[in-house]
Amino acid sequence: MPRDLGQHAGLTRESVLDAARIIASEQGLGNLTMRSLAKRLEVAPNALYGWVASKTALLDALVDDALKDVGVSPLSTTDDSDQRGRLTKLLLDTFDAIMERPELATLFLDRAASPGPNATRIRVKVRQLLIDNGVAAAGTDAAVPILLVHVIGFAAFVLQTHGAKLLDEPHLGPARNLVATSISWLLNGVTKTPATA
């Protein structure tokens, strides 16, 4: 249990992660270093290791936290129809979450299979929605990664080509339409095929 504030510098796991986020977003991921992070918090570099096991762990936390708000709203609200719409929305929300943190795009890529809590929750939910869409439970083992990898890969690609500059809503539209389209293509296949493993 970390104390709220108090003695020397009053670090917190959250304050560390927040500072890391700010540095990454303002100066790019390449300038996010243990030392730059420590400097911003006015702390010796080693102090960070009380709150974060390693830099890798810090990056892990960063990417997983970016998915914090995805798929947290209750599953079924009013109508039970349009399960497919729900699934599409979840995938698009994931896409949006990545697009909101362009500087982390490369991290998302090679952590697509990472076991972070938020990522896991999304995977579970996708799986459930697939079942709701009539996909056999066994087939979801293949379909879940296909869908998620597609979304992540697409987001990373868009950010890479568009230079991560035109990420505000006005210019995001076309890209979003494209993901939506390609997701729908995949869903067409997923919900139709018996999914050979």
Place this chain on the structure above:
Amino acid sequence: MPRDLGQHAGLTRESVLDAARIIASEQGLGNLTMRSLAKRLEVAPNALYGWVASKTALLDALVDDALKDVGVSPLSTTDDSDQRGRLTKLLLDTFDAIMERPELATLFLDRAASPGPNATRIRVKVRQLLIDNGVAAAGTDAAVPILLVHVIGFAAFVLQTHGAKLLDEPHLGPARNLVATSISWLLNGVTKTPATA
């Protein structure tokens, strides 16, 4: 123009890249360092910079060279039908090329849009095959990255989850079937939709 062989150590761009490949495949990408590379070549670390501009450039070359053999066979041989089969084969060949170098998987990911000559050739060929499949030229700007990102992302995912150990043919089968399946899903959509950009 580098001389073929001769004086001190007789380096070559190819010998450097070969050694890099060997280190990456034997000891993992993390152990591929300018110094380890130099040591293997029995050369001072700086000597490498005469043949490779930087480590980044070396990695760029590594990933692009891995695609050397993909899509080099002539486009149309005998039958003009089954354009779709040709496109599928090209994508699967790309998949196989990545699976052959599991240690480079993460590199492929954030270089999916890289302008290497081999990558470019594949992109061009995919685009051409899409047109041959009846996709409007304008639509290919969207479809090409969708397909390639999908293939690369999928390969990376498979390697990441399966730990890059069972990459030999016997165990590769299921994964290959899955990509083939998902590619076919995407192609269904691509060749049917007018592709809104």
Place this chain on the structure above:
DNA sequence: CCGGCTACTTGTACGTTGTACACCTCGCGA
């Protein structure tokens, strides 16, 4: 046959990175 030019390689070194070890120094509970 010789002298220099050029291409290649080396030695040395700098700055930066992640991170371990030992020590200090508060504030709190007994």
Place this chain on the structure above:
DNA sequence: TCGCGAGGTGTACAACGTACAAGTAGCCGG
């Protein structure tokens, strides 16, 4: 009042990518 332990600091190390200047071998014009 007195430890005790959490949360820091100082220092340090090994490894990284890479720049700069010097050296050395071979080839070519004379």
